[in-house]
Amino acid sequence: MSTVYLVGAGPGDPGMLTLKAKEVIETCDVMIYDYLANADFLKWCKEDCEILYVGKKGGDHTLPQDKINELIIEKARTGKTICRLKGGDPYVFGRGGEEAEELVEAGIDFEVVPGITAGVAAPAYAGIPVTHRDHTTSVCFITGHEDPTKEKSGHNWSVYGQSNSTLVFYMGVKNLPMIAENLMKNGRAADTPVALVRWGTRCEQTSMVSTLENVAEDAAERGFKAPSIIVVGGVCSLHDKLGWFEKKPLLGQGVVVTRAREQASGMVKTMRDLGACVYEFPTISINPLENADEVEEHALQLGRWDWVIFTSVNGVKHFWQHLRNAGLDARQFGGINVAAIGPATANALRDRGINPDFVPKKYVAEHVVKGLLDLDIAGKKVLIPRARVAREILPAELTRAKCDVKVLPVYETTLAEESGAEIEKALEEGRIQYVTFTSSSTVENFFQLVKAEKVQDCPHVKMACIGPVTAKTLRDYGLTPDIQPEDYTIPGLVQSILDDK
Incomplete structure (x- = not known):
């Protein structure tokens, strides 16, 4: 049976995707995604997943909504599992309800996976709680861009203007002068704080605070464009005090x-x-060896070496895989000195039950050799499990110290x-x-x-x-x-x- 999942991708920060959404992305046969859905999520799709971009960028749709509906139904009728990935939450100004109705009419099973909506997340990342006991006890989510074909506006500006609720407008930057004017005409004070948050929760996030009277002019001067959330109300006064995300040291870099x-x-x-x-x-792509016979042979005869030197985490990882393939484990290292080049390599060994005998203070071959010579490695038998192609300085210097050196490729790197x-x-x-x-x-x-x-x-x-x-x-x-x-x-x-x- 085919199932269509209407999935909320959240506001943009990859960490805000839900576990359920990730599960659907990882298992779907067809991915149909929008402009505001973070494209980083596509890397979780199966290799054979069909990935289709349908745009939905303000004023520039790759496919109009009716064609998107047709596409979802067409793909679902092939018996495949469909992930319809939408920015934010599919049912909060995401037209997910319309898509669900079309699926019901077509007799196709569907499920909704809610996502964190930008109207809550973007203000939070800008230091603005949408409710606060000292400012307001309610919040109203409003579209700033109504369907132009509607005979009558769904906005009740008198209610918005006279209410003390926090007002959160989606997709309203183009209409910001009209929004501000209507709110002031209907009772909101001209000095009411207003905030704009662009690309909320993403590394490109920028925000600003103004007043109803000045916000349209200030936003134009600062070049604020879509996608931006508009927040109106006293809670916007907390922006400077509670803002945290835009203080990150590499923001936008x-x-x-x-x-x-x-x-x-x-x-x-x-x-x-x-x-x-x-x-x-x-x-770089790191790949296992096509033929690992030599590695497993040396794993079985590990006791003949005085030292084993690991130069990378990958060397540890792939050598251990060959150990396991041969039915062996860390006990093979009994009585053998082990060196690790770098703290990450040392930690990889510790995770596998081996505490390195030597970790150099500097992680280039010249310093490594000096430290090993201080530990009387000269003349000893040394095994170096590493990539097939790597710098030759370490084995060359150890050979000069009359060590019996064996470079053992355990993986290879390719472009x-x-x-x-x-x-x-x-x-x-x-x-x-x-x-x-x-x-x-x-x-x-x-x-x-x-x-x-x-x-x-x-x-x-x-x-x-x-x-x-x-x-x-x-x-x-x-x-x-x-x-x-x-x-x-x-x-x-x-x-x-x-x-x-």
Whole structure:
């Protein structure tokens, strides 16, 4: 049986999507989404999900509503599960009720998954509670853009004007002069606080507070456009006192994260928590080996090595997978010294029951070798599980110290199958302020996908490199690293960007 889910995508912040909505997105066969539904959610769709964009941008619809209704019904009649993803809540000025009626007439089963509506969320992110005991005990949600074909307006301006309710207008920026005038004509004081919140809850959010008398002129001067929520009432006076979101240090700053998708989630979350507009652009794809016989053979004979040196979290992850495939676990490391290059690698080992014997203070090969030599590694048998292609300095220096070194590929990295068109467009439009690189391979792969001159033409864009080796690779492409932390870690890189602000 086909089911259509009318799903509220929330106001824009990805963290405000409900668990139920995420479940539907992950399992649907067809995704039909709107302009205001965050496109980041599409990455959760199944590989074979059919994804259809139907617009619904004010004054510029990719499909008119009647055609959207027909499309939903057409897809549902194929027996597939449909996710109709709509910004905010489908039943709060989302025309979800109309779509539901069409589905009932067509005899198609449907369910509604409510979403957090912008009329509550956007003011909250701007420091405005829509109800407050000292100001009002009620709130009224109002469309600022009525159906132009209606014979009679649904607005009762005398009620709005004489009420003490907080008034929240959706889609009303174009009609702001008319809204303000009608409210004042019908009893609202000219000095009543009014707030506008544009792109509420998103990294692009901006807000302003004025009065009914001046708001239309002030909004025009500041260039406020759709999509914006208009809030009228005494609660708007709390904007400056309770505002929190727009104080985030990286709010509105475009940051490109080039790490592999498997590794990027922590950095992406941190940047988003700081307010950045994150462009996930995984230039590296991390893949298991096609033939892992050699890895499993060495896993079975681990006891012949004096040291095992892990240079990355991925090395730990993939080596452990091969251990499990061979029916083995951490007990194989009994009596063996283990080194971890970097705190994240060390934590990955600890999570698997191994407390590293050595973690260098600096995470480049030259410092690693010095620390290991201080631990009498010279002349010992050393196994290095790592990527198939990586820097050769560590094994070369250990070999010079008369170590018996075996480099064991446990995974491989390839160029991610991504187009650089979106990043190039964002650079041209000035939406990107930082590009982050966490390894030499992220630099090399980035410039296989994005023309170096596109970056060179944007002097406002800063290059952030995790360490000196990555910075040297960037210089090879004719670009100067602007940011480089003393601590060659992701947290260090993030902190350096914050220090740059």
